[in-house]
Amino acid sequence: VDESYKAISRIDDKVKSFLTLDEENARAQAKALDETRDNQNGILFGLPIGLKDNIVTKGLRTTSGSKILENFNPIYDATVVQKLRAAQTVTVGKLNMDEFAMGSSNENSAYQATRNPWNLDYVPGGSSGASAASVAAGEVLFSLGSDTGGSIRQPAAYCGVVGLKPTYGRVSRFGLIAFASSLDQIGPITRTVEDNAYLLEAISGLDEMDSTSANVDVPRFVDSLTGDIKGLRIAVPKEYLGEGVGEEARNSVLEALKVLEKLGATWEEVSLPHSKYALATYYLLSSSEASANLSRFDGVRYGYRAENVESLIEMYKQTRAQGFGDEVKRRIMLGTFSLSSGYYDAYYKKAQKVRTLIKKDFEDVFEKYDVIVGPTTPTPAFKIGEKTSDPLTMYANDILTIPVNLAGVPGISVPCGFANGLPLGLQIIGKHFDESTVYRVAHAYE
Numbered sequence: 255v256d257e258s259y260k261a262i263s264r265i266d267d268k269v270k271s272f273l274t275l276d277e278e279n280a281r282a283q284a285k286a287l288d289e290t291r292d293n294q295n296g297i298l299f300g301l302p303i304g305l306k307d308n309i310v311t312k313g314l315r316t317t318s319g320s321k322i323l324e325n326f327n328p329i330y331d332a333t334v335v336q337k338l339r340a341a342q343t344v345t346v347g348k349l350n351m352d353e354f355a356m357g358s359s360n361e362n363s364a365y366q367a368t369r370n371p372w373n374l375d376y377v378p379g380g381s382s383g384a385s386a387a388s389v390a391a392g393e394v395l396f397s398l399g400s401d402t403g404g405s406i407r408q409p410a411a412y413c414g415v416v417g418l419k420p421t422y423g424r425v426s427r428f429g430l431i432a433f434a435s436s437l438d439q440i441g442p443i444t445r446t447v448e449d450n451a452y453l454l455e456a457i458s459g460l461d462e463m464d465s466t467s468a469n470v471d472v473p474r475f476v477d478s479l480t481g482d483i484k485g486l487r488i489a490v491p492k493e494y495l496g497e498g499v500g501e502e503a504r505n506s507v508l509e510a511l512k513v514l515e516k517l518g519a520t521w522e523e524v525s526l527p528h529s530k531y532a533l534a535t536y537y538l539l540s541s542s543e544a545s546a547n548l549s550r551f552d553g554v555r556y557g558y559r560a561e562n563v564e565s566l567i568e569m570y571k572q573t574r575a576q577g578f579g580d581e582v583k584r585r586i587m588l589g590t591f592s593l594s595s596g597y598y599d600a601y602y603k604k605a606q607k608v609r610t611l612i613k614k615d616f617e618d619v620f621e622k623y624d625v626i627v628g629p630t631t632p633t634p635a636f637k638i639g640e641k642t643s644d645p646l647t648m649y650a651n652d653i654l655t656i657p658v659n660l661a662g663v664p665g666i667s668v669p670c671g672f673a674n675g676l677p678l679g680l681q682i683i684g685k686h687f688d689e690s691t692v693y694r695v696a697h698a699y700e
């Protein structure tokens with residue numbers, strides 16, 4: 255914990271990962287742990303962790319990257335925070351993010367733009383950009399992020415670290431400030447696959463506070479890190495190496511496949527034919543869910559409230575107009591439109607049907623193959639400011655990560671070479687609740 259704060263004071267004015275530090279409490283907690291140390295302690299005992307700022311922490315400011323929650327001090331801990339406490343980790347602070355997890359670069363934060371530790375002129379990715387940057391920069395040993403359409407895997411790829419989006423339902427969402435409830439998952443960002451497996455085990459499991467958390471066993475994921483992938487069947491979707499995917503990303507995946515082949519795996523090209531609809535489907539569904547979820551920020555229940563208003567309706571309007579940033583407003587408008595009567599069938603309902611087709615694409619491939627492999631992103635990190643004026647090119651970044659959320663399956667990004675001095679990520683996607691195989695392949699490759 256001491257080393258972590260030293261690194262933060264040396265590095266964070268450049269990288270800008272943290273929104274809130276909890277130094278006094280963290281040190282007190284570390285000291286108390288030291289005093290009770292015995293040989294019963296688990297593997298995560300005393301280790302410093304950073305949390306994305308949409309994971310609520312009792313008494314510790316939680317902003318979700320938004321001005322509307324600038325002074326929000328939650329009155330309870332998220333389930334993952336309770337589980338981390340049981341595992342005896344120490345939370346050193348809360349990490350920057352795109353407002354309400356909407357974004358791919360951390361430039362949508364109401365507070366600051368986190369920078370890529372490999373090159374400070376570049377974005378760290380998003381929305382869990384600071385969760386990845388803080389681990390890459392050595393400020394914390396590991397962190398938690400959330401992934402609705404790629405927000406763990408994309409920044410992990412851009413920052414050269416390991417990030418896993420678990421199967422939907424593997425990790426409780428209780429205390430995760432909701433963006434799109436049918437897609438959101440909390441997951442670990444770490445330096446190694448082994449660390450990642452330990453951290454996932456600690457935060458997983460059925461939770462009576464989240465009706466979508468799944469009643470499935472939590473295996474010891476580290477037991478699957480055998481290095482043995484002989485006979486493993488890998489599918490490589492042609493859509494993941496085709497148009498729109500950069501030369502460097504494609505080549506790095508082909509090189510990785512050679513490594514996996516040497517280790518005894520085989521691979522074949524397959525198709526996920528509905529991938530081309532994934533982006534449109536995702537932005538309709540996630541924005542629809544967001545428009546409903548964000549209705550709770552009304553100036554009455556939480557955080558910011560506009561002043562000098564003359565009526566209740568005016569208070570709602572002014573609070574939301576002043577409290578939300580442009581990207582959040584854009585999504586609320588899109589979502590409200592697609593859910594409104596007269597448009598619901600044409601947009602929301604249609605998108606739900608396409609989501610089912612996308613899910614089925616994955617199920618069909620997994621009948622014959624153990625994992626799906628491709629790039630995490632079409633290109634390495636881009637420059638700060640490069641895409642801010644055009645939301646659509648920003649959205650296109652998520653084209654390879656989004657289908658995984660729509661299908662609900664697990665996916666990891668592991669470092670896979672460099673382009674122009676910036677890291678690239680290899681994405682490994684598994685069957686529902688088969689994180690063990692995903693980890694096994696990632697570890698063998700790593």
Ligand code: GLN
Nearest residue numbers: 355356357402403404405
């Ligand atoms: N970049 C995507 C978006 O803006 C994904 C965000 C996420 O996974 N939280 O919606």
